[in-house]
Amino acid sequence: xxxxxxxxxxxGVLDPQGKAIGHALQTLGFAGVGEVRAxxxxxxxxxxxxxAQARTVAEDMARKLLANTVIEGFHVEIA
Amino acid sequence: MKAGVVIFPGTNRERDIAIALQAVSGQxxxxxxxRDTDLSGLDLVVLPGGFSHGxxxxxxxxxxxxxxxxxxxxxxxxxxxxxxxxxxxxxxxEAGLLPGAxxxxxxxxxxxxxxxxxxxxxxxVFTRHYQRSQVFRAPMAHGDGNYFADPATLDRLEGxxxxxxxxxxxxxxxxxxxxPNGSARSIAGILSPNLRVMxxxxxxxxxxxxxxxxxxxxxxxxxxxxxxxx
Numbered sequence: 001x002x003x004x005x006x007x008x009x010x011x012g013v014l015d016p017q018g019k020a021i022g023h024a025l026q027t028l029g030f031a032g033v034g035e036v037r038a039x040x041x042x043x044x045x046x047x048x049x050x051x052a053q054a055r056t057v058a059e060d061m062a063r064k065l066l067a068n069t070v071i072e073g074f075h076v077e078i079a
Numbered sequence: 080m081k082a083g084v085v086i087f088p089g090t091n092r093e094r095d096i097a098i099a100l101q102a103v104s105g106q107x108x109x110x111x112x113x114r115d116t117d118l119s120g121l122d123l124v125v126l127p128g129g130f131s132h133g134x135x136x137x138x139x140x141x142x143x144x145x146x147x148x149x150x151x152x153x154x155x156x157x158x159x160x161x162x163x164x165x166x167x168x169x170x171x172x173e174a175g176l177l178p179g180a181x182x183x184x185x186x187x188x189x190x191x192x193x194x195x196x197x198x199x200x201x202x203x204v205f206t207r208h209y210q211r212s213q214v215f216r217a218p219m220a221h222g223d224g225n226y227f228a229d230p231a232t233l234d235r236l237e238g239x240x241x242x243x244x245x246x247x248x249x250x251x252x253x254x255x256x257x258x259p260n261g262s263a264r265s266i267a268g269i270l271s272p273n274l275r276v277m278x279x280x281x282x283x284x285x286x287x288x289x290x291x292x293x294x295x296x297x298x299x300x301x302x303x304x305x306x307x308x309x
Contacts, residue, residue: 013227014261016187065144068137068173070180071227 001046003058004077007067008039042066051078080307082108082123085151085167087142092128092165092282099284099296100125103304113142116150122307123160124151126167128220128282138181138223139169148174160204160307161276165221168268168278177269177278178236179228181221185261189222194259194281196267197247200240203270204306205277208298214251215295217281219259224280226262226269233263243277244268 009015015037022036044061048054058076067074082100084093093110100108109121113131118124132141142148148170155161155176163171171177184190193216201211209215228236236242245265248257258265260280268279283296 014182014185014225016183016185020187065140066136068140068180070172070178070229071182 001048001051001054002079003044003046003054004079005042005044005058005062005066006039006075006077007042007062007072008037008074009071010073013071039072054078080104080106080123080304081121082106082125083111083118083121084108084125084127085111085113085147086127087113087129087131087145087170089131089133090127090129090166092284095282095284096125096127096164099287099300100304102287103297103300104308111147113145113147116146118150118154118159121154121159123162123303124154126151126161126163126170127284128165128167131166131170134223137173139166139171139173142166142170143173143175152176155271155276158273158275160303162205162303163276163278164282164284165219165224165280168280169223171276171278176276177271178232179226179263179269181223181280182225182227183223184221184225184259189220190224190259191218191220192259193217194219194267195247195249195257196244196279196281197251197253199242199245200270203243203274203277204303205270205299206243206302207306208302212251214247214249215283215298216249216286216293217283217296218285219281221260221280224260224262226266226280228263233266236266236269237264239272241270241272241274242266242268243270244279
């Protein structure tokens, strides 16, 4: 079972990387780009076969290591 | 003072710390590998700078779960003194021993330069050889030193007097121009509630000998050596 964990900086936490990407997009001529936020996607191959269990495990992993919940939020998708 | 210096894969400032500790105490610190868990007999544990585990995932994220960190947690809970410099500060926040987090520098640049620090609290083991409001110079070298905490945590740190050091102008003014990495409220170093754990981003250990270009950082180590002399 595959879990995809998306980790993003929380709203309100300055994301200079996102700002730099947005600035570069404008430089390239892409008009109408608002706020840009950059994050991480982590794919996990899990032995767990039950989707609900897999989600619980992946969320536990996110809280303990994959995300720093002081500054980041996370979202888990099970595939 | 019996001091230990923790080495993770990718730590690279352990010798700098060891030189500073030996200069003030005459004793060589014990080097502690990250898989070791024996801190017995130590008064002070220092987490030095570097790029532990290649800064993978987040600076300090992997090191925070090393075997030695469990021992350091117990050591701190028992009233032991812990100093985290640069990557060591990042590790202490990732491990939850100090609040907040260190974000990417606001400029997105890795900054290797001198900065000036204003001493906000001089009645701690780490800062006792400085005067309150004294400004001293310190080298800094980091890409992720932008201190962040939510407003409630920042207010608590300030209210409880747990801000040890702030980035300042050489004259001691706390102004945005003197805050190189964009840290919240210009915070460069913070303390635990019992004042026995301190983390800071700059490197006072790299100004402890005239041959290094100055001795601005020496009082920090001399103060610890005096307080923890046994």
